[in-house]
Amino acid sequence: SQKIEQNSEALNIQEGKTATLTCNYTNYSPAYLQWYRQDPGRGPVFLLLIRENEKEKRKERLKVTFDTTLKQSLFHITASQPADSATYLCAPTNSGNTPLVFGKGTRLSVIA
């Protein structure tokens, strides 16, 4: 069956450091992979989408990589700030109108 694993339920890092979150998937051949941010009691917010033919995508302090051979995506936040503290969800997705399936998420805490 399809499986999504996100590294460690919780990740604590110091302000200013780079946070790296991992998303591994099995029994998938996703056409693209999405990352979302979720704050407590709120719905997820879309951050980035990377397609299978893209190795890397950047948006401000965020960087996402996608390795279809390793079946893995890495999500980096550089120069992290306490405001980056949230749960980050990945969703490898097949093409078209296939519903999104999310991992459990990684709760990131950036400590000042």
Added chain:
Amino acid sequence: ETGVTQSPTHLIKTRGQQVTLRCSSQSGHNTVSWYQQALGQGPQFIFQYYREEENGRGNFPPRFSGLQFPNYSSELNVNALELDDSALYLCASSFPGTNEKLFFGSGTQLSVL
């Protein structure tokens, strides 16, 4: 703000009752998905509606049902509530025919006592 609104924000029901949750999609979006999120878990896909037809369903029993209306607003109905149905219920809309970039509402927190 995403433009997706859900009501009510909080709801308390007792076991065996029925509940209806509502969602208004972002303008121009004709695809709506519903998710259940238990505490500490990722959102679990319940079902998706596209042009008023169910277009995919997750591993949820038939007592979870839905509707999409011509204005693309949507309802989630849950019959015979169980304690394990206590969760945050999220509605998400997306551009026509795609699940690239979902826009989520803030959710309805359902407590079943």
